[in-house]
Amino acid sequence: MHTLMSNQQYYEALGSTTIVNKEGLDSIIKPTQYKPVPDEPNSTDVEETLERVKNNDPELEEVNLNNIKDIPIPTLKAYAEALKNNSYVKRFSIVGTRSNDPVAYALAEMLKVNGVLKSLNVESNFISGSGILAVIEALQCNTTLIELKIDNQSQPLGNKVEMEIASMLEKNTSLLKFGYHFTQQGPRLRAANAMMNNNDLARIRRCDGLWHNPSALELEDA
Numbered sequence: 089m090h091t092l093m094s095n096q097q098y099y100e101a102l103g104s105t106t107i108v109n110k111e112g113l114d115s116i117i118k119p120t121q122y123k124p125v126p127d128e129p130n131s132t133d134v135e136e137t138l139e140r141v142k143n144n145d146p147e148l149e150e151v152n153l154n155n156i157k158d159i160p161i162p163t164l165k166a167y168a169e170a171l172k173n174n175s176y177v178k179r180f181s182i183v184g185t186r187s188n189d190p191v192a193y194a195l196a197e198m199l200k201v202n203g204v205l206k207s208l209n210v211e212s213n214f215i216s217g218s219g220i221l222a223v224i225e226a227l228q229c230n231t232t233l234i235e236l237k238i239d240n241q242s243q244p245l246g247n248k249v250e251m252e253i254a255s256m257l258e259k260n261t262s263l264l265k266f267g268y269h270f271t272q273q274g275p276r277l278r279a280a281n282a283m284m285n286n287n288d289l290a291r292i293r294r295c296d297g298l299w300h301n302p303s304a305l306e307l308e309d310a
Contacts, residue, residue, distance in 0.1 A: 130156050134163060141170040141177060149176055154183040154209075161190060168194035172201050181209040192219030199226040199233060207235040211267065214242045217249035224256045227263060237267030247272050254278035261286055 132153055140148045151167070153159060164187055171177060182191070192215045195208065210223070220238050227233060245253075254275035257266060264287050270276035 130154055132156065134159055138163065138167055138170060141167060141174050144174055144176065146176050150179040150181075151177055152179075152181045153185055154181050156185055159185050161188065164191045165194040168198040171198045171205065174202070175204055178205060179207040179209075180205060181207075182213070183209055184212040187213040187215060189216055189219035191215070193222050196222040196226040199223065200229040202230065203232050205233055208233060209235075209237040209267070211237050212240045216241070216243060217245045220245060221249060221252055221256070224253055227256070227260050231262045234263055235265040235267075236263060237265075239268045244271065247275075250275040254282070257282040261289060264290060 130152065132151075134153065134156060137148070137151055137153075141151065153164075153167075159182075164182060164185065167180070167182075168191065171180065187210060191213075192210065195210070199205070199208075208223075215238070220241070223238070224236070227236075250270050250272050251274070253268070254270075255278075257263065257279050258281075260282065264283065266279060266283055268279075270279060
């Protein structure tokens with residue numbers, strides 16, 4: 089009699105002295121049950137880290153506030169304000185912090201004057217299309233950010249916003265990695281080509297000895 093079973097059911101049968109599946113082709117293949125593993129809590133001290141950013145701590149090169157749910161919006165905006173004059177933080181990540189458009193606008197203003205930050209991650213938040221566009225538009229005044237992640241916002245950005253994003257990316261020559269899953273093929277291809285062109289340009293600069301940014305190379309190879 090033929091029997092359908094999963095790998096786990098099969099190995100259980102090998103170790104059993106009785107027939108573990110007697111239903112034949114009508115049997116139900118049961119998926120393996122795994123215990124849920126909760127995300128490890130983020131141990132970052134929000135207020136202490138903010139003070140270190142404000143004080144321009146040379147040992148603080150990465151700020152990770154991911155999945156800290158109770159950060160007040162004014163505090164997140166204060167981080168953006170502090171980063172305007174910070175000379176050491178290269179990575180700033182606020183994934184899943186319930187950040188909204190006011191935070192995005194503050195980050196956009198920061199990007200216009202910050203010349204150190206290499207990576208910005210605002211995924212899984214409540215930022216609308218206008219907030220996202222403000223951040224990307226600010227890159228016209230920024231030549232140091234090489235990685236930007238904006239995916240998985242609470243509401244879809246829509247085709248019009250995606251087209252505007254693609255258009256802005258085509259005008260940028262320094263961004264090397266852009267994290268967003270486009271829903272439309274047109275802007276998806278345009279954005280991919282823009283990133284490919286920027287990476288090609290970065291390699292040419294490096295080969296010509298014009299690349300003076302080791303941290304950028306680290307992100308490029310990550």
